[in-house]
Amino acid sequence: MSEAYFIGIDIGTQGARVVMLDETGRQLGAKEEVFPLTEGSREEQSPELWWESCCRLIPALVSAVKEQIPLDEIKAVAVTSTSGTIIPLDRNFNPLHNSIMYSDPRSAQQAAFCKAIAEENVQEGYTAFNASSGLPKMRWFLETYPEKTEQLYKFIHASDFITGRLCGLYDVTDYTNAMKSGYDLHQDQWPGYITEQIGIRREWLQEVKPSGEAIGKILPEIAKQFGLPGGILVTTGMTDGCASQVASGAVSPGQWNTTIGTTLVIKGVTKQSVNDPSGAIYNHRHPAGYWMPGGASNTGADWVSKLFAGQDLQELGKQAADRLPAASLAWPLLQQCERFPFVSPKAVGFWPEGDEVEKFTACMEGVAFIERYAYERIAVLSGEKIEKVFSAGGGSNSDTWLLIRSSVLNVPVCKMKNVSGAAGAAILAASHSYYPDLQTAAAAMVAAELTVQPSAELITAYDLKYKLFIEELRERKILN
Numbered sequence: 001m002s003e004a005y006f007i008g009i010d011i012g013t014q015g016a017r018v019v020m021l022d023e024t025g026r027q028l029g030a031k032e033e034v035f036p037l038t039e040g041s042r043e044e045q046s047p048e049l050w051w052e053s054c055c056r057l058i059p060a061l062v063s064a065v066k067e068q069i070p071l072d073e074i075k076a077v078a079v080t081s082t083s084g085t086i087i088p089l090d091r092n093f094n095p096l097h098n099s100i101m102y103s104d105p106r107s108a109q110q111a112a113f114c115k116a117i118a119e120e121n122v123q124e125g126y127t128a129f130n131a132s133s134g135l136p137k138m139r140w141f142l143e144t145y146p147e148k149t150e151q152l153y154k155f156i157h158a159s160d161f162i163t164g165r166l167c168g169l170y171d172v173t174d175y176t177n178a179m180k181s182g183y184d185l186h187q188d189q190w191p192g193y194i195t196e197q198i199g200i201r202r203e204w205l206q207e208v209k210p211s212g213e214a215i216g217k218i219l220p221e222i223a224k225q226f227g228l229p230g231g232i233l234v235t236t237g238m239t240d241g242c243a244s245q246v247a248s249g250a251v252s253p254g255q256w257n258t259t260i261g262t263t264l265v266i267k268g269v270t271k272q273s274v275n276d277p278s279g280a281i282y283n284h285r286h287p288a289g290y291w292m293p294g295g296a297s298n299t300g301a302d303w304v305s306k307l308f309a310g311q312d313l314q315e316l317g318k319q320a321a322d323r324l325p326a327a328s329l330a331w332p333l334l335q336q337c338e339r340f341p342f343v344s345p346k347a348v349g350f351w352p353e354g355d356e357v358e359k360f361t362a363c364m365e366g367v368a369f370i371e372r373y374a375y376e377r378i379a380v381l382s383g384e385k386i387e388k389v390f391s392a393g394g395g396s397n398s399d400t401w402l403l404i405r406s407s408v409l410n411v412p413v414c415k416m417k418n419v420s421g422a423a424g425a426a427i428l429a430a431s432h433s434y435y436p437d438l439q440t441a442a443a444a445m446v447a448a449e450l451t452v453q454p455s456a457e458l459i460t461a462y463d464l465k466y467k468l469f470i471e472e473l474r475e476r477k478i479l480n
Contacts, residue, residue: 002026004434005069007061007077007232008426009054011158012240013037013045013103013262016053018061019418020074021426023434025445027418029064031057043106044098047087047161054162055225062227076233076433077166078212080243080425081158083296084180086137091153093170097145099158100137110143111136114182114198121193124186126179128279130339134181138200155181155204159237167216167234174211174236175285176292183208185285186273210287211238212431212438233433241265241296242284243424248390248416249446252439253290256378256386258371258405259419260395262302266340266374267294274382280340281378287431287438293378295340299349299370301395303332303363311356317400320361324404325461328352329472330362331370338478341374347478364401365462368408369469375409388412390448392419399452407458408466414448 002022010017017032033053035041062071084102087095100107108131118127129136138155141148156170157177164170175185182198184191188208194200209215214233223230238246241259245267250257256268273283274293284292304313320326333349351366352359375386388411395401396415406413427445428438435441473479 002069003073004430005074006426006429006433007058007074008422008424008429009077009079009162010240010243010420010422010425011050011079011081011162012421013042013082013101016050016057017420017422018054018057019420019422019426020061020065021418021423021430021445023430023444025418025427025447027423028068029061030422031061031064033057043101043104045101047095047099047158050162051165054165058226066227072229074228074232076214076235076429077218078235078425078429079159079162079237080240080421081162081237083177083239083241084132084134084137085158086134086141086181087156087158087161088141088148088152089154089156089170090151093153093164096148096151097141100141102132104137105131107131107136107140110139114139117193117197118182121191122184124273125184126182126282128282129180135194135198135200138181139198142199152204154206155200156206157181159239160206163234163237166218166222168219169216171206172215172236173206173208174238175208175287176211176239176242177237178206178208179282179284181205185283209236210285211236211242212287212428214432233429235429235432238425238428240421241267241294242292243421243428244392244419245292245424246427246438246442247419247421247424247446248392249442250390251286251442254384255390256375256388257390257392259393260301260367260391261393263300264297264367264371265294266371266378267292268378270382270384274378276381278343280343281381293382295374297340297370297374298335298338299331299333299367301367301393303334306334307332307351307363308356308360316357316360317398319357320364321400321403323357323361324458325465326358326361326365328358328362329465329469330359330366331473332363332366341370341377342479344478364398364404365408365465366469367395368405369466371405372408372466373470386411388414390414390416392416402450402452403455403458406452407454408462410454410459412454413452415450415452417447417449
């Protein structure tokens with residue numbers, strides 16, 4: 001019998017998921033719901049609907065596991081959600097407005113304003129504000145709804161809302177959520193320019209703590225509603241990209257993770273922050289004081305469902321394995337604009353038409369080339385060599401894609417067993433309630449399901465094709 005159990009909650013753009021892990025990382029149960037995705041839900045979503053989903057999923061999870069485990073040994077719960085999503089709260093902790101989603105582009109003008117001011121004031125730290133950042137969304141809300149200003153109590157982040165509903169505390173957020181709201185991770189404070197020049201009052205901003213730190217206990221009435229014992233710790237949360245990094249096990253200096261979901265996210269751990277003049281790479285703060293540099297690309301795996309809707313992806317992957325490398329070049333960027341590993345506002349993707357297997361193969365390679373460019377840039381800026389990549393996200397489910405990526409990168413790629421954001425949140429919950437720190441928790445709770453080694457034959461072929469890919473980007477004026 002296990003000694004301790006932990007609940008992780010992940011509120012994503014397209015759904016909610018809750019899991020329960022024991023202290024070895026074994027998953028006891030999981031429940032999830034899908035949110036209907038519309039054009040409007042990419043801009044705004046109701047936080048109350050997220051909570052209603054939790055109110056269904058968590059009791060269902062508890063019901064599913066209560067015959068297997070002693071519920072009194074559930075130690076802690078943590079929440080992860082989207083980065084850059086903002087919710088204005090009133091003094092009764094109710095939303096004054098729907099959540100303003102990270103994917104809402106309406107704050108582009110405010111983002112340019114915030115970026116210009118930050119660049120004037122910040123010597124070391126995050127200045128790359130864009131429409132997906134939290135701070136511009138705060139200013140957009142104030143400009144758009146000035147009549148609600150006096151009702152405003154706090155601006156909070158997506159994971160903070162669920163954390164607050166669990167324990168009643170909304171005044172605290174974590175390093176990873178606060179960064180894109182302008183928090184100075186180097187000085188550990190909200191910088192003065194946010195109030196003095198951006199117009200966000202200091203009292204509207206939360207206290208900031210490391211991820212995984214216990215801030216309260218689950219409210220008695222919520223514990224009863226969910227069928228849980230009292231006394232379960234509620235910890236500070238984490239952004240979804242960082243939670244996937246935790247789930248992959250890349251939490252100690254020198255370890256790196258690529259998550260390929262809708263977007264491609266690369267994160268690692270270094271002892272010093274990585275300074276990228278372009279702003280494409282930014283640094284989260286590790287709970288132990290290290291740095292978690294990385295970035296999120298607009299290139300990812302969204303092309304799979306959009307370009308190959310209704311097709312047998314497993315069969316396409318098998319046929320692609322016999323075509324490596326593809327004859328064509330592709331970059332499956334579906335929207336105009338790339339933000340990582342380089343910034344190119346007018347970038348447009350490209351891919352071959354006709355042969356579906358050729359297109360599928362070339363698109364997988366294109367994502368791998370973007371991943372390689374990212375790691376090469378990180379290596380130059382950090383002075384650290386990338387020796388192994390931990391892999392997470394839906395893109396890790398294709399063995400062919402893993403082989404392509406390993407051969408393009410010329411390093412082993414490890415597919416991790418339980419790589420959901422919810423699993424990362426559960427590991428985070430364990431990191432101080434049962435284990436002494438996040439590194440110890442991840443070492444105990446994370447394991448590789450498969451390690452793919454690069455193919456000697458493909459390494460040479462992909463070295464050549466990668467150079468052609470970079471030349472193509474330069475000819476298209478995407479790269480300088």
